[in-house]
Amino acid sequence: MSQKKYRDESGLFIAEGTKLVLDLARSFHVHYLLATADWAEESGKTLKAEIRVISKEDLNKISNQKTPQGVLAVFEKPDYILSESDISTRLSLALDDVQDPGNLGTIIRIADWFGIRDIICSEHCADAFGTKTVQATMGALARVRVHYVNLENFLQSISKKIPVYGTFMNGNDIYSETLSQQGIVLMGNEGNGISEKMEKLVTKRLLIPNFPKGEPTSESLNVSVATALVCAEFRRRG
Amino acid sequence: MSQKKYRDESGLFIAEGTKLVLDLARSFHVHYLLATADWAEESGKTLKAEIRVISKEDLNKISNQKTPQGVLAVFEKPDYILSESDISTRLSLALDDVQDPGNLGTIIRIADWFGIRDIICSEHCADAFGTKTVQATMGALARVRVHYVNLENFLQSISKKIPVYGTFMNGNDIYSETLSQQGIVLMGNEGNGISEKMEKLVTKRLLIPNFPKGEPTSESLNVSVATALVCAEFRRRG
Incomplete structure (x- = not known):
């Protein structure tokens, strides 16, 4: 098991x-x-x-x-149905090959905190029902639905209806961008970020600014930390 | 070693x-x-x-x-000098018994991202120079100074000069509070949050709001995620 x-x-x-x-x-x-x-x-x-x-x-x-x-x-295990028409009415997360069960568990917990009901995972993401992930969710798994799909096909289709947001080093400052409460927030793999295939399907490129801007710092934030910062900003406006 | x-x-x-x-x-x-x-x-x-x-x-x-x-x-190991007069001119983090080396490492990385140069730890925090922490900092340890002190004495003294912020379930919504760029952000232990002793020394109680407000969710966010959300909001205003 x-x-x-x-x-x-x-x-x-x-x-x-x-x-x-x-x-x-x-x-x-x-x-x-x-x-x-x-x-x-x-x-x-x-x-x-x-x-x-x-x-x-x-x-x-x-x-x-x-x-x-x-x-x-x-x-x-639950049998969830992924309804594109439901997804297009709200904010959801998509994960492109997030590998670490602890990160996935923390992201499920963050989704729960910010009222995000669906997480759409690429097929190579960590398993939401694996023991480490389940324990790391601290119960949030009861309230957040995790789906495994061909993410490229899904984003291709949904991006015709609602924006797909992704964070990049050369994106636009999230704090000065318009953010829609109907959208997909796409987060990338721990080592490689968002893959090229998925990057093409991002319709709005965001940046989480460091401080002071432009100073040398850690090159990146942990994926679960970045997820929290992006979700918080969407919900602060919501 | x-x-x-x-x-x-x-x-x-x-x-x-x-x-x-x-x-x-x-x-x-x-x-x-x-x-x-x-x-x-x-x-x-x-x-x-x-x-x-x-x-x-x-x-x-x-x-x-x-x-x-x-x-x-x-x-x-470096020999850092903790200067109260320096600390009182900027934003710093204080950690009350953060136990997990992975969390401490992630917090050091977050501090680096948000231009926070000093983290003041209680004596029972995880060891910043422990192998797990060092690896989790991804190099941020080179730019952030971690001090170990009697945190109660430190907060008692510094709270006369600059505000000490802490997050609580019954705090005031961080997004509508005045936040000073000279201050201490105090974060608590993974299981128990901020201890009673330290809580008395908090001069401004904040809340990270969930969404939708008041809906049932995970009771709490992971301490490193909460640290990131608080630091981001200070720096968004900075």
């Missing part, structure tokens, strides 16, 4: 920890839930799912976490 | 990777530098330090990185 192949085939994913499991149980169907007797007593009462009680020792053996919290749940 | 005790005693720290080592060599004194013959030939020419050539196999054995890049450098 900690391998993507099996997760895809089974249609299942794993989450651990009290808060995370309870958050996800509100949105996803529990397939299987293992917990210690203590956990079942203290935290399991509000849960509608059947709890299979297991000893603390056995749970620790199968846990992926450093400090297991007494519960491990297997959820059924 | 990968243990803090020895780093403190020796006054040394380690960095790996071409870009990082070359960036840091501009600011810090190289104590010892190991590199493969290939690296010395290709990348070492601009370096003034003596290169001790080592085989790729031996370097891989002592490396902390998954994919060693042919160079490992031991630098001398």
Whole structure:
């Protein structure tokens, strides 16, 4: 189950920890839930799912976490439908090969904070239902839908309806640009940024300015930090 | 050397990777530098330090990185002087027990991006010269000074001169508050936020608004993401 192949085939994913499991149980169907007797007593009462009680020792053996919290749940993966007409009425994120599960988890959490309901991922992005990503979302995965598509085809089509924003070193200062609350914010890969293929489909090039402008600094911001800065500016105007 | 005790005693720290080592060599004194013959030939020419050539196999054995890049450098730690009168003329960051080296590294990178030269850490913060932090800074450590102090005493004293900003769920919307370019932005611990002791020394309480306001979302943003959003808003006005 900690391998993507099996997760895809089974249609299942794993989450651990009290808060995370309870958050996800509100949105996803529990397939299987293992917990210690203590956990079942203290935290399991509000849960509608059947709890299979297991000893603390056995749970620790199968846990992926450093400090297991007494519960491990297997959820059924959701089947989301990506509706272009829905997407064209709001702000969404698109990710071009974001590779690191921690970054993807943080981006899902940022999307949740800023009321972004859909993240459209290229097929080579990290797996939103992988264990590391699920844990890094801190429950936000319950409220944000992550889709995997052929991103080039998707952007080609959606860019006829709403703007596609991307950040580049030679873009226009985001703080002085018009920003639409109906649009796609495209973020790139950790090492290479937005790929050439996708860059062609960006309709509005933005820049996150450093300070003081033009001074030598780190060449780039971490992708999750950049995502947060762009989303914050869209929502500040919203 | 990968243990803090020895780093403190020796006054040394380690960095790996071409870009990082070359960036840091501009600011810090190289104590010892190991590199493969290939690296010395290709990348070492601009370096003034003596290169001790080592085989790729031996370097891989002592490396902390998954994919060693042919160079490992031991630098001398800088001796920074924290001047209250300097600090009172600009914007700085203060960190109350930020524990995760990855977060600290990302925050150092954010500070660099936003032209913040000093980060004042409580004594229990992660070690800025620890291997994980150094690697996560991507070279920004060469341009940002990290100080370790008794944070309570420091804030008590500096808050008489310039505002101390902190973010709280019940703070005032950052986008409608007056923000001074001379001030301290205090960020809290990953799990517990700003401690009670430090909260008393905050002179201006801010809120990073979510969207739509008041909707249920993730309870909090990651500390490095929150740091970026606050710094960006200060600098947008600057």
